[in-house]
Amino acid sequence: MTQHGTLGVAVIGTGRMGSDHVRRINDVISGARVAAVVDIDAARVKAIADGIEGCTPYTDPAAAMDDPAVDAVLIASPGPAHEATLLAAFERDLPVLCEKPLTPDAESALRVLKAEEQLGHRRVQVGFMRRYDAEYMKLKAQLDQGAYGRPLMLHNKHRNPNCPPGFTNAMMINDSAVHEIDVTRWLLDEEITSVRVLFPKPTDKAPEGLSDPQLILFETASGQIVDTELFVNCGFGYQVMCEAVCTDGTARIGDNHGVFANTTTGWGGAIDPGFEDRFADAYDRQVQRWVDATRRGEVEGPSVWDGYAAAAVCEAGVRAQETGERVTVELAERPALYR
Numbered sequence: 001m002t003q004h005g006t007l008g009v010a011v012i013g014t015g016r017m018g019s020d021h022v023r024r025i026n027d028v029i030s031g032a033r034v035a036a037v038v039d040i041d042a043a044r045v046k047a048i049a050d051g052i053e054g055c056t057p058y059t060d061p062a063a064a065m066d067d068p069a070v071d072a073v074l075i076a077s078p079g080p081a082h083e084a085t086l087l088a089a090f091e092r093d094l095p096v097l098c099e100k101p102l103t104p105d106a107e108s109a110l111r112v113l114k115a116e117e118q119l120g121h122r123r124v125q126v127g128f129m130r131r132y133d134a135e136y137m138k139l140k141a142q143l144d145q146g147a148y149g150r151p152l153m154l155h156n157k158h159r160n161p162n163c164p165p166g167f168t169n170a171m172m173i174n175d176s177a178v179h180e181i182d183v184t185r186w187l188l189d190e191e192i193t194s195v196r197v198l199f200p201k202p203t204d205k206a207p208e209g210l211s212d213p214q215l216i217l218f219e220t221a222s223g224q225i226v227d228t229e230l231f232v233n234c235g236f237g238y239q240v241m242c243e244a245v246c247t248d249g250t251a252r253i254g255d256n257h258g259v260f261a262n263t264t265t266g267w268g269g270a271i272d273p274g275f276e277d278r279f280a281d282a283y284d285r286q287v288q289r290w291v292d293a294t295r296r297g298e299v300e301g302p303s304v305w306d307g308y309a310a311a312a313v314c315e316a317g318v319r320a321q322e323t324g325e326r327v328t329v330e331l332a333e334r335p336a337l338y339r
Contacts, residue, residue: 008069008071009073010073013077015076029284029288036069036070037064045058075097095125096125102304105315109304113332124303126307127302128301131302136183143246150247151187151246154227156180156226157228158229160233161236161238163232167207168209173321174314177317186306193219195326200215205233207233212231213231216228236271242254308331312329
Protein backbone atom coordinates (compact mmCIF):
# COMPACT_ATOMS: atom_id res chain seq x y z
CA MET A 1 0.00 0.00 0.00
CA THR A 2 1.07 3.61 -0.56
CA GLN A 3 2.35 5.82 2.24
CA HIS A 4 -1.25 6.93 2.84
CA GLY A 5 -2.47 3.36 3.13
CA THR A 6 -4.37 3.39 -0.15
CA LEU A 7 -5.07 -0.13 -1.36
CA GLY A 8 -3.87 -0.87 -4.89
CA VAL A 9 -6.47 -3.14 -6.52
CA ALA A 10 -6.14 -5.24 -9.66
CA VAL A 11 -9.56 -5.62 -11.28
CA ILE A 12 -9.54 -8.86 -13.26
CA GLY A 13 -12.24 -8.96 -15.93
CA THR A 14 -13.53 -5.69 -17.35
CA GLY A 15 -16.94 -6.69 -18.70
CA ARG A 16 -20.18 -5.35 -17.28
CA MET A 17 -19.42 -6.08 -13.62
CA GLY A 18 -15.70 -5.43 -13.79
CA SER A 19 -16.12 -2.06 -15.48
CA ASP A 20 -18.66 -1.09 -12.86
CA HIS A 21 -16.22 -2.04 -10.10
CA VAL A 22 -13.51 0.07 -11.77
CA ARG A 23 -15.91 3.02 -11.69
CA ARG A 24 -16.85 2.24 -8.09
CA ILE A 25 -13.27 2.14 -6.85
CA ASN A 26 -12.36 5.28 -8.79
CA ASP A 27 -15.38 7.44 -8.09
CA VAL A 28 -17.43 6.13 -5.16
CA ILE A 29 -15.53 4.43 -2.37
CA SER A 30 -12.49 5.55 -0.39
CA GLY A 31 -9.20 3.96 0.61
CA ALA A 32 -8.43 2.20 -2.67
CA ARG A 33 -7.36 2.86 -6.22
CA VAL A 34 -7.34 0.81 -9.42
CA ALA A 35 -3.67 -0.09 -9.84
CA ALA A 36 -4.19 -2.61 -12.66
CA VAL A 37 -6.90 -3.86 -15.00
CA VAL A 38 -6.84 -7.29 -16.63
CA ASP A 39 -8.73 -8.69 -19.59
CA ILE A 40 -8.04 -10.94 -22.57
CA ASP A 41 -9.04 -7.94 -24.72
CA ALA A 42 -5.79 -5.95 -24.74
CA ALA A 43 -7.30 -2.94 -26.49
CA ARG A 44 -10.10 -2.78 -23.95
CA VAL A 45 -7.87 -2.75 -20.88
CA LYS A 46 -5.45 -0.27 -22.47
CA ALA A 47 -8.34 2.13 -23.08
CA ILE A 48 -9.50 1.75 -19.46
CA ALA A 49 -5.99 2.12 -18.02
CA ASP A 50 -5.27 5.19 -20.15
CA GLY A 51 -8.09 6.95 -18.33
CA ILE A 52 -6.81 6.15 -14.82
CA GLU A 53 -3.64 7.67 -13.39
CA GLY A 54 -1.13 5.04 -12.29
CA CYS A 55 -3.11 2.11 -13.71
CA THR A 56 -1.37 -0.59 -15.76
CA PRO A 57 -3.17 -2.82 -18.29
CA TYR A 58 -2.54 -6.57 -18.42
CA THR A 59 -3.87 -9.57 -20.30
CA ASP A 60 -2.46 -12.07 -17.77
CA PRO A 61 -3.86 -12.10 -14.20
CA ALA A 62 -0.63 -13.53 -12.73
CA ALA A 63 1.40 -10.71 -14.25
CA ALA A 64 -0.92 -8.14 -12.71
CA MET A 65 -0.64 -9.82 -9.31
CA ASP A 66 3.16 -9.53 -9.55
CA ASP A 67 2.92 -5.76 -10.08
CA PRO A 68 4.39 -4.12 -6.95
CA ALA A 69 1.54 -1.59 -6.99
CA VAL A 70 -1.07 -4.35 -6.53
CA ASP A 71 -2.07 -5.14 -2.92
CA ALA A 72 -5.38 -6.94 -3.54
CA VAL A 73 -7.44 -8.51 -6.30
CA LEU A 74 -11.06 -8.06 -7.38
CA ILE A 75 -12.15 -10.93 -9.64
CA ALA A 76 -14.99 -10.12 -12.05
CA SER A 77 -14.07 -12.45 -14.90
CA PRO A 78 -16.36 -15.28 -16.10
CA GLY A 79 -16.88 -18.03 -13.51
CA PRO A 80 -14.88 -20.77 -15.29
CA ALA A 81 -11.75 -18.60 -14.99
CA HIS A 82 -12.06 -18.02 -11.24
CA GLU A 83 -10.32 -21.14 -9.92
CA ALA A 84 -7.00 -20.49 -11.66
CA THR A 85 -7.04 -16.84 -10.63
CA LEU A 86 -7.88 -17.65 -7.01
CA LEU A 87 -5.08 -20.23 -6.80
CA ALA A 88 -2.63 -17.70 -8.26
CA ALA A 89 -3.74 -15.17 -5.63
CA PHE A 90 -3.22 -17.77 -2.89
CA GLU A 91 0.33 -18.39 -4.14
CA ARG A 92 0.99 -14.69 -3.54
CA ASP A 93 -1.15 -14.53 -0.36
CA LEU A 94 -3.18 -11.66 -1.81
CA PRO A 95 -6.61 -10.61 -0.46
CA VAL A 96 -9.45 -11.25 -2.92
CA LEU A 97 -12.99 -10.07 -3.51
CA CYS A 98 -14.42 -12.66 -5.90
CA GLU A 99 -17.69 -12.04 -7.70
CA LYS A 100 -20.09 -14.96 -7.52
CA PRO A 101 -19.91 -17.74 -8.41
CA LEU A 102 -16.78 -18.66 -6.47
CA THR A 103 -16.44 -21.31 -9.19
CA PRO A 104 -19.13 -22.83 -11.45
CA ASP A 105 -19.40 -26.19 -9.63
CA ALA A 106 -18.97 -27.74 -6.20
CA GLU A 107 -15.98 -29.87 -7.15
CA SER A 108 -13.83 -26.93 -8.22
CA ALA A 109 -15.11 -24.82 -5.30
CA LEU A 110 -13.97 -27.56 -2.93
CA ARG A 111 -10.49 -27.46 -4.48
CA VAL A 112 -10.36 -23.71 -3.84
CA LEU A 113 -11.56 -24.27 -0.28
CA LYS A 114 -8.82 -26.82 0.40
CA ALA A 115 -6.19 -24.51 -1.11
CA GLU A 116 -7.25 -21.62 1.12
CA GLU A 117 -7.41 -23.94 4.11
CA GLN A 118 -3.76 -24.87 3.47
CA LEU A 119 -2.85 -21.19 3.82
CA GLY A 120 -4.16 -21.36 7.37
CA HIS A 121 -6.13 -18.13 7.08
CA ARG A 122 -8.93 -16.67 4.99
CA ARG A 123 -8.06 -14.59 1.97
CA VAL A 124 -11.35 -14.48 0.01
CA GLN A 125 -14.59 -12.57 0.36
CA VAL A 126 -17.23 -13.88 -2.08
CA GLY A 127 -19.42 -11.26 -3.75
CA PHE A 128 -22.85 -12.12 -2.39
CA MET A 129 -23.79 -8.45 -2.26
CA ARG A 130 -27.29 -8.89 -0.83
CA ARG A 131 -25.67 -9.32 2.56
CA TYR A 132 -24.71 -5.64 2.26
CA ASP A 133 -28.16 -4.37 1.28
CA ALA A 134 -29.62 -2.11 3.98
CA GLU A 135 -32.96 -3.94 4.15
CA TYR A 136 -31.42 -7.40 4.25
CA MET A 137 -28.93 -6.25 6.90
CA LYS A 138 -31.76 -4.94 9.07
CA LEU A 139 -33.77 -8.14 8.69
CA LYS A 140 -30.70 -10.22 9.56
CA ALA A 141 -30.06 -8.17 12.70
CA GLN A 142 -33.68 -8.51 13.82
CA LEU A 143 -33.70 -12.27 13.27
CA ASP A 144 -30.42 -12.64 15.15
CA GLN A 145 -31.91 -10.64 18.05
CA GLY A 146 -34.98 -12.88 18.12
CA ALA A 147 -37.26 -9.91 17.46
CA TYR A 148 -40.00 -12.12 16.00
CA GLY A 149 -39.21 -15.37 17.78
CA ARG A 150 -37.78 -18.42 16.06
CA PRO A 151 -37.85 -18.43 12.21
CA LEU A 152 -40.08 -21.11 10.69
CA MET A 153 -40.27 -20.20 7.00
CA LEU A 154 -38.97 -17.76 4.42
CA HIS A 155 -40.93 -16.59 1.38
CA ASN A 156 -38.70 -15.17 -1.38
CA LYS A 157 -39.63 -13.48 -4.65
CA HIS A 158 -37.08 -12.79 -7.39
CA ARG A 159 -38.44 -11.15 -10.53
CA ASN A 160 -36.67 -9.72 -13.58
CA PRO A 161 -38.36 -7.78 -16.40
CA ASN A 162 -36.75 -10.10 -18.95
CA CYS A 163 -33.85 -12.47 -19.31
CA PRO A 164 -30.94 -12.30 -21.77
CA PRO A 165 -30.89 -14.48 -24.88
CA GLY A 166 -29.79 -18.05 -24.28
CA PHE A 167 -31.00 -18.12 -20.67
CA THR A 168 -31.59 -21.73 -19.62
CA ASN A 169 -33.36 -23.59 -16.84
CA ALA A 170 -30.01 -24.34 -15.21
CA MET A 171 -29.21 -20.62 -15.26
CA MET A 172 -32.45 -20.01 -13.35
CA ILE A 173 -30.69 -21.79 -10.49
CA ASN A 174 -27.03 -20.89 -11.04
CA ASP A 175 -27.50 -17.21 -11.95
CA SER A 176 -30.74 -16.21 -10.22
CA ALA A 177 -31.67 -18.52 -7.34
CA VAL A 178 -28.05 -18.57 -6.14
CA HIS A 179 -28.74 -15.25 -4.41
CA GLU A 180 -31.70 -16.69 -2.51
CA ILE A 181 -29.58 -19.71 -1.67
CA ASP A 182 -26.98 -17.50 -0.02
CA VAL A 183 -29.39 -15.21 1.83
CA THR A 184 -31.35 -18.23 3.08
CA ARG A 185 -28.21 -19.75 4.60
CA TRP A 186 -27.18 -16.34 5.99
CA LEU A 187 -30.53 -15.20 7.40
CA LEU A 188 -31.32 -18.54 9.01
CA ASP A 189 -27.71 -19.45 9.87
CA GLU A 190 -28.34 -23.00 8.65
CA GLU A 191 -27.34 -25.18 5.77
CA ILE A 192 -29.85 -26.07 3.05
CA THR A 193 -30.30 -29.85 3.04
CA SER A 194 -32.66 -30.48 0.11
CA VAL A 195 -34.13 -28.82 -2.98
CA ARG A 196 -37.27 -29.37 -5.02
CA VAL A 197 -38.37 -27.41 -8.10
CA LEU A 198 -41.96 -26.99 -9.28
CA PHE A 199 -42.97 -25.70 -12.71
CA PRO A 200 -46.15 -23.58 -12.82
CA LYS A 201 -47.86 -22.87 -16.11
CA PRO A 202 -45.27 -20.84 -18.06
CA THR A 203 -45.57 -17.29 -19.28
CA ASP A 204 -45.72 -16.77 -23.02
CA LYS A 205 -43.00 -14.10 -22.61
CA ALA A 206 -40.32 -16.70 -21.89
CA PRO A 207 -37.98 -17.76 -24.71
CA GLU A 208 -38.47 -21.21 -26.16
CA GLY A 209 -37.08 -23.95 -23.94
CA LEU A 210 -37.21 -21.95 -20.70
CA SER A 211 -39.76 -22.84 -18.02
CA ASP A 212 -40.62 -19.52 -16.40
CA PRO A 213 -41.70 -18.96 -13.65
CA GLN A 214 -40.36 -21.64 -11.31
CA LEU A 215 -41.00 -22.32 -7.62
CA ILE A 216 -38.06 -23.63 -5.63
CA LEU A 217 -38.47 -25.28 -2.23
CA PHE A 218 -35.58 -25.55 0.22
CA GLU A 219 -35.43 -27.43 3.50
CA THR A 220 -32.83 -26.55 6.13
CA ALA A 221 -31.01 -28.71 8.66
CA SER A 222 -33.56 -28.01 11.42
CA GLY A 223 -36.61 -28.39 9.16
CA GLN A 224 -37.32 -24.81 8.17
CA ILE A 225 -39.04 -24.46 4.79
CA VAL A 226 -38.12 -21.78 2.25
CA ASP A 227 -39.96 -21.10 -1.00
CA THR A 228 -38.58 -18.94 -3.78
CA GLU A 229 -40.56 -17.67 -6.75
CA LEU A 230 -38.29 -17.11 -9.74
CA PHE A 231 -39.90 -15.14 -12.54
CA VAL A 232 -37.27 -13.81 -14.94
CA ASN A 233 -39.63 -12.54 -17.66
CA CYS A 234 -42.26 -10.78 -15.56
CA GLY A 235 -42.20 -7.83 -17.97
CA PHE A 236 -42.78 -4.99 -15.51
CA GLY A 237 -39.54 -4.49 -13.56
CA TYR A 238 -37.05 -5.88 -11.07
CA GLN A 239 -38.31 -7.00 -7.67
CA VAL A 240 -36.61 -8.82 -4.82
CA MET A 241 -38.65 -9.56 -1.70
CA CYS A 242 -38.20 -11.67 1.41
CA GLU A 243 -40.60 -12.45 4.24
CA ALA A 244 -39.58 -14.26 7.41
CA VAL A 245 -42.36 -16.13 9.19
CA CYS A 246 -41.46 -16.67 12.84
CA THR A 247 -43.08 -17.99 16.02
CA ASP A 248 -43.99 -14.50 17.28
CA GLY A 249 -44.42 -12.43 14.13
CA THR A 250 -43.40 -11.86 10.54
CA ALA A 251 -41.07 -9.40 8.83
CA ARG A 252 -40.95 -8.50 5.15
CA ILE A 253 -38.55 -6.50 3.01
CA GLY A 254 -38.65 -5.39 -0.62
CA ASP A 255 -42.19 -4.07 -0.95
CA ASN A 256 -41.26 -0.53 -1.92
CA HIS A 257 -37.99 1.34 -2.20
CA GLY A 258 -39.08 4.90 -2.81
CA VAL A 259 -41.94 7.33 -2.37
CA PHE A 260 -45.35 5.69 -2.16
CA ALA A 261 -47.85 8.28 -3.40
CA ASN A 262 -51.61 8.79 -3.41
CA THR A 263 -52.89 11.14 -6.14
CA THR A 264 -56.10 11.91 -7.98
CA THR A 265 -55.10 9.43 -10.67
CA GLY A 266 -54.10 6.54 -8.45
CA TRP A 267 -51.63 5.33 -5.88
CA GLY A 268 -48.31 3.50 -5.83
CA GLY A 269 -44.60 3.89 -6.31
CA ALA A 270 -41.78 3.14 -8.70
CA ILE A 271 -40.42 -0.31 -9.52
CA ASP A 272 -36.70 -0.62 -10.16
CA PRO A 273 -35.87 -1.48 -13.79
CA GLY A 274 -32.85 -3.65 -13.02
CA PHE A 275 -30.55 -5.12 -10.37
CA GLU A 276 -28.05 -2.28 -10.74
CA ASP A 277 -30.67 0.18 -9.49
CA ARG A 278 -32.02 -2.04 -6.69
CA PHE A 279 -28.63 -3.05 -5.29
CA ALA A 280 -26.35 -0.10 -6.18
CA ASP A 281 -25.85 0.78 -2.52
CA ALA A 282 -25.22 -2.87 -1.65
CA TYR A 283 -22.42 -3.12 -4.23
CA ASP A 284 -20.88 0.12 -2.96
CA ARG A 285 -21.08 -1.01 0.66
CA GLN A 286 -19.70 -4.47 -0.18
CA VAL A 287 -16.59 -3.10 -1.87
CA GLN A 288 -16.06 -0.41 0.77
CA ARG A 289 -16.27 -2.99 3.57
CA TRP A 290 -13.83 -5.26 1.71
CA VAL A 291 -11.35 -2.41 1.28
CA ASP A 292 -11.67 -1.33 4.92
CA ALA A 293 -11.20 -4.88 6.21
CA THR A 294 -8.25 -5.50 3.89
CA ARG A 295 -6.52 -2.33 5.04
CA ARG A 296 -6.92 -3.57 8.62
CA GLY A 297 -5.40 -6.90 7.64
CA GLU A 298 -8.72 -8.71 8.11
CA VAL A 299 -11.15 -10.74 5.99
CA GLU A 300 -14.91 -10.55 6.56
CA GLY A 301 -18.12 -11.28 4.71
CA PRO A 302 -19.14 -14.38 2.72
CA SER A 303 -16.37 -16.98 2.78
CA VAL A 304 -15.09 -19.65 0.42
CA TRP A 305 -17.26 -22.08 2.42
CA ASP A 306 -20.30 -19.96 1.54
CA GLY A 307 -19.30 -20.04 -2.11
CA TYR A 308 -18.82 -23.81 -1.99
CA ALA A 309 -22.12 -24.42 -0.17
CA ALA A 310 -24.00 -22.27 -2.69
CA ALA A 311 -22.44 -24.26 -5.56
CA ALA A 312 -23.49 -27.54 -3.94
CA VAL A 313 -27.07 -26.33 -3.47
CA CYS A 314 -27.15 -25.09 -7.07
CA GLU A 315 -26.07 -28.52 -8.31
CA ALA A 316 -28.84 -30.14 -6.27
CA GLY A 317 -31.28 -27.57 -7.68
CA VAL A 318 -30.38 -28.36 -11.29
CA ARG A 319 -30.79 -32.09 -10.59
CA ALA A 320 -34.18 -31.33 -9.02
CA GLN A 321 -35.19 -29.46 -12.19
CA GLU A 322 -34.15 -32.38 -14.36
CA THR A 323 -35.70 -35.17 -12.27
CA GLY A 324 -38.74 -33.48 -10.73
CA GLU A 325 -37.71 -35.04 -7.44
CA ARG A 326 -36.60 -33.79 -4.03
CA VAL A 327 -32.80 -33.83 -4.15
CA THR A 328 -30.56 -33.98 -1.10
CA VAL A 329 -27.68 -31.49 -0.90
CA GLU A 330 -24.30 -33.16 -0.45
CA LEU A 331 -21.74 -31.15 1.51
CA ALA A 332 -18.22 -31.96 2.66
CA GLU A 333 -17.36 -31.55 6.33
CA ARG A 334 -17.01 -27.88 7.22
CA PRO A 335 -13.38 -27.05 8.10
CA ALA A 336 -12.54 -25.27 11.35
CA LEU A 337 -11.31 -22.24 9.37
CA TYR A 338 -14.91 -21.46 8.36
CA ARG A 339 -16.74 -22.13 11.62
